[in-house]
Amino acid sequence: MTTPTPTAGPAAALGAALTAEYAAIWAYGPIGVRLTGAARKAARDAEAAHRRRRDDLVLHLSTAGGAVPADRAGYALPFPVTDAANALRLAVEVEERTGAFWRAAVAATTGTDRERALAALVDCAVRATRWRRTAGITPLTVPFPGRPA
Amino acid sequence: MxxxxxxxxxxxxxxxxxxxxxxxxxxxxxxxPDPLAPLVDEALALAAAYREAAAAHPTLAERLTPIAEAHATHAAELARVARMTLPSATATGAPAEPTSDPDAALATLREREKTAREAATRACAEAPADRAALLASVTAARAAHLEALR
Known part of the structure; x- marks a missing residue:
């Protein structure tokens, strides 16, 4: 998982957002297995939401005739997931990092592409807030979701 | 444009x-007039509303104070981008009617936050590229505030 480059054109920015979605879907695997009950269900729902964004983007990019970045067999996690506490911390981080790519895509696009990117950033920020609540992290929100620290 | x-x-x-x-x-x-000017005013008014509600309902202060600070931070950043000068003291109009119970105060804040999220969404759609990312973060923050108020 990396951070977005700020000067990409629309197709490159959406392609970068797609790779972020691939990584998010992958990360929810190890996250989900460390969680139980409502938190595990929330992880499944979050993963499903990222899959919908991925499918939407693949369709959109291929219809536009541009390059569609390929998924990889695995992604480097920022830290190992060994228990529920760091699984929740990773879930927060996955949403923050994925949101950063969508924020970059907002700046690189206009019209319906921008609406789509903004909706995705909003979803990431709301899920990050829910994960912080589950993890007992305060404050629940950050002032500028998606902005590189 | x-x-x-x-x-x-x-x-x-x-x-x-x-x-x-x-x-x-x-x-x-x-x-x-900069198109960001109404958003600066709105963010300042929201910061004041959250502060007032936090002062009136100490049980909510832990939740509301960071949101008040986020709105004040948004106002400062939007003003910086628009090259505006922030008013030195927050102009609070008539003091808000003290709401008797915390639930009513939260409901009022939720309504205002929803309106503000929609305003930021519209501003983001119309903004030039160099402002769109900031407005996107402001929109996402407001959506996250709504989640935090649940």
């Missing part, structure tokens, strides 16, 4: 030459 912007720029460049700038800005070109 480009044409309108160019005309505005021309207009403000000419203003000092005509010598009829009623506010005498010491030769500074008179700026046209």
């Amino acid at each position: 480009i044409r309108a912007g160019a005309l505005l720029a021309l207009g403000s460049a000419l203003a000092p030459l005509t010598g009829c700038d009623p506010f005498d800005r010491d030769g500074e070109p008179a700026p046209g």
Whole structure:
């Protein structure tokens, strides 16, 4: 998982957002297995939401005739997931990092592409807030979701 | 957009030459109203509303104070981008009616936050690229505030 480059054109920015979605879907695997009950269900729902964004983007990019970045067999996690506490911390981080790519895509696009990117950033920020609540992290929100620290 | 912007720029460049700038800005070109100005005002008003609710309902303070600070931070950043000067003291209009119970206070804040999220969404859709990312973060923050108020 990396951070977005700020000067990409629309197709490159959406392609970068797609790779972020691939990584998010992958990360929810190890996250989900460390969680139980409502938190595990929330992880499944979050993963499903990222899959919908991925499918939407693949369709959109291929219809536009541009390059569609390929998924990889695995992604480097920022830290190992060994228990529920760091699984929740990773879930927060996955949403923050994925949101950063969508924020970059907002700046690189206009019209319906921008609406789509903004909706995705909003979803990431709301899920990050829910994960912080589950993890007992305060404050629940950050002032500028998606902005590189 | 480009044409309108160019005309505005021309207009403000000419203003000092005509010598009829009623506010005498010491030769500074008179700026046209920035489209971010209403968002700055809204963010300041929201920050004040959250602070007032936190003061009236101490049990909510832990939740509301970070949101008040986020709105104040948004106002400062939006003003910086728009090259506006923030009012030194937050202009609170008539003091808000003290709401008797915390649930009612939260419901009021939720409504205001929803309206503000929609305003930021519209502003983001219409913004030039160099402002769109900031407005996207402001929109996402407001959506996250709504989640935090649940």
